[in-house]
Amino acid sequence: MSYCAIILAAGKGHRYSKTIPKQYTVFDNELIINYSLKIFSEINTIKKIILVINKPQFTKFKDRVYRNKKITIIQGGKERKDSVFLALSRLQRANYKKILIHDAARPFLKKKLLNKIIKFSKKNEAVIPYTSNTDTIVFKNKILDRKKVLSIQTPQCFSYKKIFFLHKEYKNKKFSDESSLYFYKNLKVKKILGDYDNIKITIKKDLNNDKKISYGIGYDIHKLEKDYKLYLGGIYIPYSMGTVGHSDGDPVIHALIDSLLGSKKLGDIGTLFPNNKKFKNKRSTFFLKKVINFIEAKNIKINNIDINIIAQKPNLKKYKNIISKNLAKICNVSENQISVKGKTTDRLGNVGKNKAIACEVISSVTNN
Incomplete structure (x- = not known):
């Protein structure tokens, strides 16, 4: 089964910094964006990687961004969903059965989780990783059962035909990520336990390495x-x-x-x-x-x-x-x-x- 990965790196990330986008921040002598590019490149079943970028940002750092034959770079859209749609549209003539969609701002993805998602995707149309919440969750002055409140991560894996169809159907509506489309339509989703280390970098404190x-x-x-x-x-x-x-x-x-x-x-x-x-x-x-x-x-x-x-x-x-x-x-x-x-x-x-x-x-x- 052939897989294509879409790595989203077109965001501006103003909450992180007004000068350097988080995906181009250096962490442990490596650009944040390169962590995702390298780990996806190492998976043999992933035959192609589409890196979605914001060209003015990318131009400043292009010499330091990891490249190989698998990686194709395209200009992103105004919002996240627009960038994904552009990447999916690019693949219409290709023969990829499954699509992995990942945020470049999640540099701590481990190969173990990525392989686990691919394994479950062989028998499931949609696979998403999640983590449980440990904090008390309050909604409209009511305490929710935190065991039932999940934090959704990426990468998420979908049938190419289905996710492209859903994107077209919801093209004029707002949604946070592709798993939302499946939940809106009440479609079957395979939820698997993610990794608490697989955080999305949002503010600078997320990169504080205070572990011994x-x-x-x-x-x-x-x-x-x-x-x-x-x-x-x-x-x-x-x-x-x-x-x-x-x-x-x-x-x-x-x-x-x-x-x-x-x-x-x-x-x-x-x-x-x-x-x-x-x-x-x-x-x-x-x-x-x-x-x-x-x-x-x-x-x-x-x-x-x-x-x-x-x-x-x-x-x-x-x-x-x-x-x-x-x-x-x-x-x-x-x-x-x-x-x-x-x-x-x-x-x-x-x-x-x-x-x-x-x-x-x-x-x-x-x-x-």
Whole structure:
């Protein structure tokens, strides 16, 4: 099933700033708009992305906006609904069955939620993420049941034909987002739990990063011998030798696990997965998935991971991006949050003599 994403970035955002629109604000060395563009670009089922912009604003920042072959840029309309309609109209001759519509001002969207929406959209005409309210809700001096009051998020996913038809039907009426059209018509909508981190940036305080950042360091080294397979970052590397270990001897994942656990003083890989029969010859990806579930259950969020693979041979140049993509998928983060580098020791020591491969990892995490 083919998907197209519409990312809305034509708003002026006066509540945020009268000078720089929020989507072009820099957060953690990246434009807000780029977070959405990158995460949607990483999803293989999304074949096209339409970025809707306000040209005078965009012109000032165009050199810093992320681009690739998937992304088409169009001028937006006067209001949000006009911008969506222009993008939908652009797709009339295309063959996209499903449309994802997302606000560029939601930079903290996680790949896990995006994939979840796509999964449910295969059997549902409309899928929207929501979060429950924790505050007391009052309407006309009456307290409402907050369990029944939902906050709707984006991205939202719809059948292309249906949402385009509804847009045409309600073209002269005001509505806040596309889910409103389904509710107006009392049509079936699949509501799924969203993510409280997936906030829409409205005022500058929304970007205040007052959460404590923690760092962890991990290091591992395994000797190389013939008749063993070589796995680095969960990827099989064809080579005449492989790493020796109780599991598959993957020094990248072992160092990564220790850095994640160490960042919050949660022990180490040997404590969680001791050298016994239970874990003998297990793939290291098995351990990493367990650790990711473990830290997510503790509400720990990965900010970024910096990996340094130290090996004289083999040359890892063509494998670095593959390793990065694989680890991003397992860790439920975007690829731009993981850096993979390859280094040699200039033939010094056991690594330099091609007797071992080592890896060091630094991870940054926060508590949600």
